[in-house]
Every structure is written in structure tokens, then in C-alpha cells.
Amino acid sequence: MSDQDRTVIRIEGVSKRFGPVTAVDSIDLDLRENEFFALLGPSGCGKTTLLRMIAGFADPSEGRILLDGQDMTPIRPNRRPINLMFQSYALFPHMTVAKNIAYGLEMENLDKADLNRRVDEILEKTELSAMRNRKPDRLSGGQRQRVALARALVKKPRVLLLDEPLGALDKKLREQMQLELKRMQHEFSITFVIVTHDQEEALVMADRIAVLKDGRVAQIGAPRDLYENPADRFVAGFIGKMNFFPGTVAGTGVSFAGQSVLTGDIPTGLSGEAVAAVRPERIKLSVEQPAGDMNAMPGTISEVAYHGQDVNLHVTVDGCDDPVLVRVPATDADETVWHHGGKVWCSWNPAHTRILAA
Amino acid sequence: MPASRLRDWLLLGPGLLWLALFLVIPCAIVFCFSFFERGVYGGIDYIFTFENFQRAIDPLYLSIFLKSAKIAGTATLVALFLAYPAAYAISKAPPNRQTALLVLAMLPFWSNYLIRTYAWIVLLNREGLINTGLRDLGWIAEPLPLLYNEFAIITGLVYNYLPFVILAVYSSISRLNPEILEASEDLGAPSWKTFLRVTLPLTMPGVAAGSVFIFVLSIGNFITPDLLGGGNLLMVGNIIYDQFLTARDWPFGATLSFILIGIMMALLFTQAILVRRAQGDAPEKEEANA
Numbered sequence: 001m002s003d004q005d006r007t008v009i010r011i012e013g014v015s016k017r018f019g020p021v022t023a024v025d026s027i028d029l030d031l032r033e034n035e036f037f038a039l040l041g042p043s044g045c046g047k048t049t050l051l052r053m054i055a056g057f058a059d060p061s062e063g064r065i066l067l068d069g070q071d072m073t074p075i076r077p078n079r080r081p082i083n084l085m086f087q088s089y090a091l092f093p094h095m096t097v098a099k100n101i102a103y104g105l106e107m108e109n110l111d112k113a114d115l116n117r118r119v120d121e122i123l124e125k126t127e128l129s130a131m132r133n134r135k136p137d138r139l140s141g142g143q144r145q146r147v148a149l150a151r152a153l154v155k156k157p158r159v160l161l162l163d164e165p166l167g168a169l170d171k172k173l174r175e176q177m178q179l180e181l182k183r184m185q186h187e188f189s190i191t192f193v194i195v196t197h198d199q200e201e202a203l204v205m206a207d208r209i210a211v212l213k214d215g216r217v218a219q220i221g222a223p224r225d226l227y228e229n230p231a232d233r234f235v236a237g238f239i240g241k242m243n244f245f246p247g248t249v250a251g252t253g254v255s256f257a258g259q260s261v262l263t264g265d266i267p268t269g270l271s272g273e274a275v276a277a278v279r280p281e282r283i284k285l286s287v288e289q290p291a292g293d294m295n296a297m298p299g300t301i302s303e304v305a306y307h308g309q310d311v312n313l314h315v316t317v318d319g320c321d322d323p324v325l326v327r328v329p330a331t332d333a334d335e336t337v338w339h340h341g342g343k344v345w346c347s348w349n350p351a352h353t354r355i356l357a358a
Numbered sequence: 359m360p361a362s363r364l365r366d367w368l369l370l371g372p373g374l375l376w377l378a379l380f381l382v383i384p385c386a387i388v389f390c391f392s393f394f395e396r397g398v399y400g401g402i403d404y405i406f407t408f409e410n411f412q413r414a415i416d417p418l419y420l421s422i423f424l425k426s427a428k429i430a431g432t433a434t435l436v437a438l439f440l441a442y443p444a445a446y447a448i449s450k451a452p453p454n455r456q457t458a459l460l461v462l463a464m465l466p467f468w469s470n471y472l473i474r475t476y477a478w479i480v481l482l483n484r485e486g487l488i489n490t491g492l493r494d495l496g497w498i499a500e501p502l503p504l505l506y507n508e509f510a511i512i513t514g515l516v517y518n519y520l521p522f523v524i525l526a527v528y529s530s531i532s533r534l535n536p537e538i539l540e541a542s543e544d545l546g547a548p549s550w551k552t553f554l555r556v557t558l559p560l561t562m563p564g565v566a567a568g569s570v571f572i573f574v575l576s577i578g579n580f581i582t583p584d585l586l587g588g589g590n591l592l593m594v595g596n597i598i599y600d601q602f603l604t605a606r607d608w609p610f611g612a613t614l615s616f617i618l619i620g621i622m623m624a625l626l627f628t629q630a631i632l633v634r635r636a637q638g639d640a641p642e643k644e645e646a647n648a
Contacts, residue, residue: 057540078543090541094559103555107546155545 006033008159008191009054014063015215016049023049025215026063031159036185036192038202041212042238047195050212051161054193055084067158078107083152084161087168089144091136097147098123098132104155118154125187126150142173149181153188162194166201178204199239203227211235227279233356236277243283243324245276246358253295254355257319262295264353273358280327282352285313285344287337296347299324301340306330313338315346385619391612400606410613419597419614426593429508429583430576433515434569437523440516441568445527456532463524471518475585478514479505482586506588514582519575523568530564531557563633570629574622594618 009031016024024046031037039047052058054065056077065072072080083104092100098119105115123129126146136144145165152160165181166174182205185192196202202209203223211218211226211234219231230236233244247256253263254276262276278295290296302323303314311333314323324346328338338344392410395403413419448459466474481487482504489501504510534557542552580595587593594614601611 055544057544076543077540078546078548084541084544086537086541088535088537090535090537092538092541092556103542103547104545107551151541151545 007031008033008068009193010066010069011050011054012063012066014050014053014060014065016046016053016058017061022215024053024060027212027215027217029210029217029220031191031193032208034189034191035207036182036205037194038206038209039193039195039212040197040199040202040206040209040238041218042197045212046215047197047212048163051084051163051193051195054159055082055161056080057084081155081158082161083155083157083159084163085148085152085165087163087165089136089148089168091144091147091151093136096133096135097128097139100136100147101151101154104151108155122150122154126153126184141169142177145169145177149184153184153190156188157190159191159193162192164195164197166196166198174201181205203239211238213238230277230354230356233275233277233358236354236356241280241325241327242277243280244322245278245320247274247276248272249274249355253350253353256297260295260297262353263293263350264295264355266355267357270355270357275356275358277354277356278348278352280312280325282348283324283326283346284348285315285326285328285338285346287344289345290347293350294347295350295353296345297324298343298345301338301342301344304338304340311338315344317346388612388615388619391609392616394609396607396609400608402608410610413610414613414617422592422597423594423617426577426595429511429593430515430573432508433512433519433576434573436512437516437520437572438527438565438569441520441523441527442565445524445531445564448524448528449531460525460528463521466517467521472581472585474518475514475582478510478517478586482510482513505586506590508587510586511583511593514586515572515576515579518582519572522571526568526571527561527564530561530567534560566629566632570625574625577621578618 007030009029011027011029011031013026013028014024015022015026027046027050039050041047049058053060054072056072056075059073067080067082077084092103095103101122102115102119105118110118120129123132126149128143128146128150131139131143131147136147139147145168149165162181166177169177178201181192181194194202194205203226206223208220208222209226210220213234219226219235221229226235226239230239230242236242237244245254245256245262247254247262249255249266249271251261253261253266254274255261256276264276266274276295284290289298297317299315299317301313302316303312305312305314307330309330310327311330313326313328315326316323326346391402393406393408395405395407395409397403444463448456448463451459479486483489484501484505486504488504489498492498493501538560539552539556542556543549547555577593578595580593580599583593583596584599589596595618598611598614598618601607601614605611
């Protein structure tokens with residue numbers, strides 16, 4: 001077993017109930033040494049509650065949380081070697097950047113020289129040295145975020161928890177910070193656990209993702225696993241864009257709209273109602289009906305959206321309320337044929353079909 | 359004038375007019391009177407003089423100013439020690455109960471100031487509820503000297519102005535972003551350190567507002583010292599009262615009033631500066647939720 005696979009935090013059958021509401025429903029998870037882990041899910045899925053239980057701000061109603069094998073339940077947040085970066089950043093408004101960062105170290109009773117050295121070091125690593133004497137209200141959103149990160153990292157926690165860390169930033173800064181957080185995680189070799197509702201953010205940053213729904217884990221896996229092999233319809237729809245063709249399991253696939261059978265691997269034990277799912281970038285468009293063993297259906301282009309590198313087309317097909325989304329590289333887009341109202345065939349390789357329970 | 363400017367003036371107008379007629383002009387009159395001589399049969403002789411100010415800095419009056427400040431200052435401190443925990447507890451109560459608790463804190467205001475002050479006489483006098491109660495319990499043989507002294511004055515002042523102090527401190531505490539307090543705990547601080555290093559500094563604007571409020575109202579108060587001090591312990595307010603109504607020395611009364619107004623203005627001004635300096639440090643709750 002390599003060091004990478006060692007479990008740092010083990011979550012054992014943890015539930016959290018608020019009155020009649022079950023926010024977290026018997027979750028089991030292992031968070032490993034030095035990995036970037038994402039808790040991903042829509043709002044109300046219990047991801048923040050789970051994070052707060054790891055930090056110690058909420059107690060599990062059932063189950064327990066272990067850190068390096070030790071039960072954390074009786075240990076207060078100020079005694080856990082875990083730090084949380086709050087969604088609001090929660091910087092101390094009456095303290096300068098340097099004082100904010102030093103605060104956590106002062107609680108450890110380090111000697112003055114050691115403390116100053118560590119503060120200087122982290123200021124440098126987060127490129128905040130020039131801001132050290134500013135108060136938080138004199139910083140931009142991105143700078144505040146970096147201070148919050150530095151304040152948590154300077155404690156050298158076993159695990160750093162990040163609650164929607166990029167939510168307050170604009171799109172461009174967000175993309176930049178995604179890479180910077182990843183870089184920090186490598187540099188500090190600390191397990192990062194991030195809570196996010198943004199699937200793209202999770203895909204870009206995380207080594208592993210747990211998709212949460214209604215307080216339960218829907219699927220755990222590497223970003224590529226989740227994208228290529230979603231376990232159920234919820235994960236398939238939540239991670240990236242997906243086309244769904246409802247029908248019933250028949251023969252080698254799903255019979256769709258009573259007309260064609262969309263071929264694909266049928267999961268063992270699945271029968272009756274099902275959906276055939278395919279990613280927009282797997283679908284090819286052609287004027288003529290394609291030859292061979294392709295899944296194919298005719299349709300009419302109802303929308304063309306140019307995105308620079310890609311063109312997204314909506315194709316209306318019989319038997320499907322939602323138009324089929326097709327994504328083609330802009331360099332391949334043939335505008336003479338692929339225009340509003342154009343008649344086309346959508347086709348894809350059966351190997352790219354996911355058949356899932358409806 | 360643009361329509362919005364006109365609207366602003368129309369909205370501000372009545373309030374400004376009121377303040378000008380009943381605050382600014384009277385203060386100006388008081389200021390002017392303080393430079394004139396007293397009339398032989400009361401009233402004013404319009405002869406310019408600095409004599410009133412010379413008299414005001416006489417050790418006799420200076421000591422009364424100092425004593426008034428000491429009593430008001432003690433009342434302020436006592437009120438803060440009572441109000442801060444109360445305000446803290448209210449702000450930690452479930453949100454739907456906070457309003458009810460604040461109304462309870464304000465409840466004494468629904469009765470008359472004089473009645474409330476007389477109630478203290480009933481409680482504190484030699485045959486009052488407290489003394490007879492303690493005697494019946496056998497804890498004291500002789501009645502405690504509770505009334506007609508500084509203790510009684512301070513008790514009365516604290517009692518009367520405490521709700522304002524609670525409100526001022528509460529508004530400061532309830533505006534704190536709870537995540538800031540959690541961040542302190544997360545970074546390793548035990549709760550008493552969180553209180554000393556985060557909660558208390560961030561609620562200083564409320565503490566300052568409440569302090570100035572009770573201090574200013576206390577130092578100029580003359581009813582409470584008169585009733586609970588028994589008339590033998592004078593504060594500035596009583597002297598001013600006497601100058602206008604008993605000694606009929608309006609110019610000197612005006613001088614003492616003017617000095618008192620000056621002290622109050624200086625305090626309010628200091629507090630405003632403190633609050634403005636803290637403004638940049640205001641809790642960033644709203645912004646964080648944006």
C-alpha cells in the first residue's frame with residue numbers, strides 16, 4: 001500500500017438529523033493521505049453539514065469520524081488538527097493580514113521567532129507579503145480568499161476543509177484560483193477536502209469526487225470515472241451534459257420511442273424502464289443515414305449556439321421532449337448544412353451508450 | 359435644483375426646523391447668557407463679562423463636576439457589566455425569542471420615570487422592602503444605609519438607562535458574523551480567548567455607544583440625585599437647576615449648562631470618531647452572503 005492510499009479520515013456510518021430532516025444519511029467515506037477530495041452535490045445534499053462534522057462544528061447523530069484511526073467525536077474543533085476555510089472567509093476584520101495569519105499559531109504557543117518565520121513563509125508562498133499590514137476591508141475578493149487559505153495552511157493541518165471556496169469570485173478569477181488551489185495542495189502535501197456545487201470545479205481540481213444526493217453518496221470515483229461511467233441517472237445528469245433517451249430494455253439495448261433500439265451494454269439485472277444516455281460530444285451529425293452498427297436517429301436542427309471552440313446544436317427528434325444536444329468542434333461545423341431547420345442524422349458508437357435505470 | 363435634491367430637503371426640512379428652533383437656538387441663547395451679568399431681581403443685565411466662567415472654575419464647582427463625572431462613570435461601568443452579558447445572552451437566544459427578550463428589557467420604559475424612581479425609595483429606605491426583608495431573615499440587625507447616598511443615585515441611574523445600553527451592545531453583537539467566531543475556534547482558540555480577542559474588540563462600537571449614552575444622560579441628570587440622593591448630594595444638574603430656579607442667577611446657570619453641553623459634545627464626537635474608525639472593521643456578514 002503506497003503512502004498515497006493511506007486513510008487519513010474515515011467516516012463510518014455518519015448521519016445527521018435536524019429534527020425530522022435527515023441532512024446526512026449513513027455515509028461511509030475514506031479520505032486518503034495527500035489527496036484532493038471533492039464533496040459535490042446540489043444545495044441541500046448535506047455536503048456542508050458533513051464538512052462541519054469533520055471540522056467539529058456539528059456532532060453526528062449516528063456513526064463516527066476517525067482521524068488517523070482516532071475517534072474525533074469528543075474532540076472540540078479547537079483541538080482537531082483540521083482547519084476549515086469558511087465560505088465567507090471569516091477573516092478577523094480588526095486584524096491585519098499578518099495578524100490574521102499569526103492568530104492560529106499564537107494559540108499553539110510557539111516562540112516568537114518561529115512564529116514570525118512561519119508567517120513570513122506563508123505570506124511569501126501565497127504572494128501576500130505586500131499586503132501584510134492591510135486590513136481585510138482593503139483587500140480584493142481574491143486576496144481575501146488567499147488570506148483565508150494562508151491562515152488555515154500556516155497551521156499545517158492534517159486535513160484542510162474548504163467550504164465553497166470559490167463561490168464569491170467572478171468566473172475568470174475562479175478558474176485561476178482552481179489551478180492555484182491545486183498547486184497549493186501539491187506544494188503543501190495536505191489532504192484537501194472541498195465542498196462545491198459546481199461540477200466543473202470538482203472535475204478540474206479533485207483527484208476523487210463523492211457525488212452526494214439527499215444526504216447519501218450517489219457515487220465515488222475519479223473525475224473521469226464519474227464522467228465516463230456514471231452509476232445512475234442523477235450522476236449522469238449532474239456531471240457534465242448528458243442526453244437521455246427514455247424507453248424499455250429490449251434485446252441489445254433500449255427501445256426508444258417504439259422505433260429504434262439504441263444499442264449498449266445493459267447492466268446486469270436491469271429490465272423494464274430504462275434510459276440510454278450519451279454525451280453530446282460523442283454524437284456525430286450527418287446528412288445521410290450513417291451505415292454500419294451505429295445508434296442513429298433523424299432530426300431537425302432547432303438551435304445553433306456558437307461557443308468559440310465548439311458549436312452546440314439542438315436537434316429535435318421524435319419521441320423526445322428535450323432536444324438532443326450535440327457538441328462539435330467549431331472547426332468541423334459545416335454551416336451550409338448545420339443551420340436552423342436543417343435535416344440531419346444523429347449517430348454514435350454503441351460503445352458510448354450508457355444504459356441506466358430510469 | 360434637481361428633483362431629487364428638492365425631495366431630500368423636503369424630507370429633511372421638518373426635522374431640521376425642529377432641531378434649529380428647539381435645540382440650536384436655545385443652545386445659542388444659553389451660550390450668550392453665559393457672558394452677561396445677573397439682574398438684581400433675577401433675569402439678565404446685558405453687560406458683557408467673563409465673571410461667570412471665572413466662578414465656574416472655582417474649586418467648589420470643579421469638585422461638583424468631578425463628582426458628577428465619577429458618579430456617571432461608575433454608573434456607566436456598572437451598566438456595562440450588567441448589559442454586556444445580558445445582550446450577549448439575548449443575541450445567542452433562538453431568533454424568534456430575541457425580540458421578546460428585547461421587549462422585556464425595554465418593559466420598564468412603559469411606566470413613568472418618576473414613578474420608577476420613587477419605587478426605588480420604597481425599596482431602599484430604612485423601613486423598605488430590602489432592609490425589612492434582610493432583617494426578617496436575621497441577616498442584619500440595623501438597617502443598611504441604602505438610600506440618600508451615592509449608592510442610591512448610581513442604582514437609580516443604572517436602572518433607568520440599562521435598557522439603552524443593552525440595546526446598543528446587542529445591536530453590535532447580533533451583527534457579528536458567526537463564522538468569524540467559528541474561525542477563531544477552528545484556529546485553536548478556547549472560547550475565552552475568542553471572546554477577548556475577537557468578540558469584544560468587534561463589539562466595541564456598541565460598547566462605546568452605550569457608554570456615551572448612559573454617561574451623558576447621567577452626568578446631566580438632576581431628578582435621580584434629588585430624589586435618591588436626598589438633596590444633600592449635588593450633581594451638576596442640581597446646581598444648574600438651583601441657579602435657574604432658586605438662586606435666580608440665570609447667567610451662571612447658563613455658564614454651567616454650557617460647560618456641561620461642551621463635555622457631552624466632546625464625548626459624542628469622540629464616540630463618532632471611534633465608530634468611524636471601526637467602520638472599516640465592521641462585520642462583513644452582508645457582503646459574505648452576496
